Amino acid sequence: MKDVAVKSKRMHVAIVGGGMGGLAAAVALSHRGISVAVYEQSGVLREVGAGVFIYPNSLRQMERMGLGDALARVGARVGAGSEYYRMDGSVVGKILTTDSSGWNGMYGMHRADILKVLADALPAGAIHTGHKCIGFSQDEAGAHLSFENGEVAHADAVIAADGINSVLQKHVVEPSAPEYAGFRAYRGLIAADKLPDWRREAHQVWMGDGKHFMVFPVRGGELLNYVGFVPTSSETAESWSAVGDRDELAAAFAGWDPRVTHLLEKVETCFWWGLYDRKPLGQWVNGRLALLGDAAHPMLPHLGQGANQAIEDGTALAVILQACTQDTPVHEALKRYEALRQPRTSMVQAEARKNGLRYDSKYADLAQRDKEIANSAQLRRSLYDHDIEQETLKFLSLDGVAA
Numbered sequence: 001m002k003d004v005a006v007k008s009k010r011m012h013v014a015i016v017g018g019g020m021g022g023l024a025a026a027v028a029l030s031h032r033g034i035s036v037a038v039y040e041q042s043g044v045l046r047e048v049g050a051g052v053f054i055y056p057n058s059l060r061q062m063e064r065m066g067l068g069d070a071l072a073r074v075g076a077r078v079g080a081g082s083e084y085y086r087m088d089g090s091v092v093g094k095i096l097t098t099d100s101s102g103w104n105g106m107y108g109m110h111r112a113d114i115l116k117v118l119a120d121a122l123p124a125g126a127i128h129t130g131h132k133c134i135g136f137s138q139d140e141a142g143a144h145l146s147f148e149n150g151e152v153a154h155a156d157a158v159i160a161a162d163g164i165n166s167v168l169q170k171h172v173v174e175p176s177a178p179e180y181a182g183f184r185a186y187r188g189l190i191a192a193d194k195l196p197d198w199r200r201e202a203h204q205v206w207m208g209d210g211k212h213f214m215v216f217p218v219r220g221g222e223l224l225n226y227v228g229f230v231p232t233s234s235e236t237a238e239s240w241s242a243v244g245d246r247d248e249l250a251a252a253f254a255g256w257d258p259r260v261t262h263l264l265e266k267v268e269t270c271f272w273w274g275l276y277d278r279k280p281l282g283q284w285v286n287g288r289l290a291l292l293g294d295a296a297h298p299m300l301p302h303l304g305q306g307a308n309q310a311i312e313d314g315t316a317l318a319v320i321l322q323a324c325t326q327d328t329p330v331h332e333a334l335k336r337y338e339a340l341r342q343p344r345t346s347m348v349q350a351e352a353r354k355n356g357l358r359y360d361s362k363y364a365d366l367a368q369r370d371k372e373i374a375n376s377a378q379l380r381r382s383l384y385d386h387d388i389e390q391e392t393l394k395f396l397s398l399d400g401v402a403a
């Protein structure tokens with residue numbers, strides 16, 4: 001495709017999808033002086049009732065975008081007492097809660113809270129709710145979107161941050177279905193004062209026979225987020241509207257560590273969510289269109305990195321597109337984003353699958369599993385230490401681009 005460098009005017013990027021990936025990309029781009037518009041299909045920005053773990057690799061970037069104070073106000077510090085257990089509660093090892101420098105850059109967050117922090121950081125009028133994208137085209141002049149409500153939008157580049165069932169993905173690669181992992185994640189929130197003896201700052205993971213359970217605090221420690229991963233033979237809708245059966249959840253973990261069974265007695269409502277991922281896609285970019293977040297690299301949640309990687313994507317994209325406004329055509333800049341990000345997210349997708357096997361005790365010899373869990377601090381450290389802004393600048397300078 002023939003393309004021209006956008007030199008004379010401020011670059012404008014349209015982002016389809018107002019989830020964590022889309023909004024974080026919008027903030028990163030806007031922070032670097034690029035004009036953004038986010039188009040979200042829902043009438044309101046929505047993330048319903050559950051937690052998400054934010055790790056140093058993405059918090060470092062969001063702090064640089066000026067979001068540190070806002071995140072600190074709504075996050076819950078996670079640190080002391082974080083441990084892995086066997087299902088009976090015997091300790092397998094500590095969970096790493098710092099990067100190599102000793103920085104405890106991690107929060108348990110309520111999903112709605114992080115979405116609000118990101119949305120509040122955008123210029124007024126940048127988010128367009130009620131815009132379900134149904135069409136994409138591109139030419140030399142730009143990229144063009146059409147929406148179910150009859151509106152159209154134009155931009156220099158379009159970022160598809162429209163999730164695992166991305167409608168725009170088919171403009172980049174042959175359509176394919178996500179892979180079902182055979183698991184249902186039951187999750188929800190409990191008021192922390194219902195469990196006064198609970199370790200307030202701990203991320204705790206219990207690993208049993210074919211399933212696992214975890215708890216971490218969110219919203220300044222007011223709430224505890226729990227997730228129970230249970231195998232199922234039938235595929236589970238990937239939808240927040242699927243209300244889980246609390247008795248079924250309690251039954252799945254009957255006989256486990258009394259801390260788990262006691263917590264489950266306090267559950268009033270829970271949601272369920274089917275677990276899906278994909279093998280790495282062959283490409284993420286077609287001309288002026290690039291995939292980001294779950295649209296590009298959905299991963300199993302067993303390293304808690306899906307949203308964190310989406311935030312890294314957004315940072316890399318912003319650094320690259322900022323450099324692009326100097327002398328690089330848009331489609332070449334997006335190809336650089338793909339080349340930089342694909343190897344790392346493919347690695348994380350694969351490691352998340354492996355970690356799931358550890359958590360679900362799919363090992364003939366549990367001592368071997370426990371050894372690998374103890375060694376997993378090394379992988380976590382390499383994930384947390386990654387400074388995507390610095391890596392992108394390095395990548396661009398090796399490529400001869402002045403950023």
Ligand SMILES: Cc1cc2nc3c(=O)[nH]c(=O)nc-3n(C[C@H](O)[C@H](O)[C@H](O)COP(=O)(O)OP(=O)(O)OC[C@H]3O[C@@H](n4cnc5c(N)ncnc54)[C@H](O)[C@@H]3O)c2cc1C
Pocket residue numbers: 016017018019020021022039040041042051052053054131132133134161162163164166167185187227273274275292293294295299301304305306307308309310
């Ligand atoms: C059980 C579980 C636990 C997890 N825990 C963690 C964790 O602790 N840490 C972590 O980093 N990740 C975690 N994840 C993964 C994380 O939730 C996802 O990776 C992340 O939400 C992906 O963000 P996204 O913005 O790419 O996609 P999404 O959050 O799916 O957002 C996509 C957005 O696009 C919108 N959209 C879709 N189609 C259109 C359209 N046609 N037009 C306009 N808008 C559209 C949707 O309405 C939605 O708002 C977990 C996942 C699961 C299942």
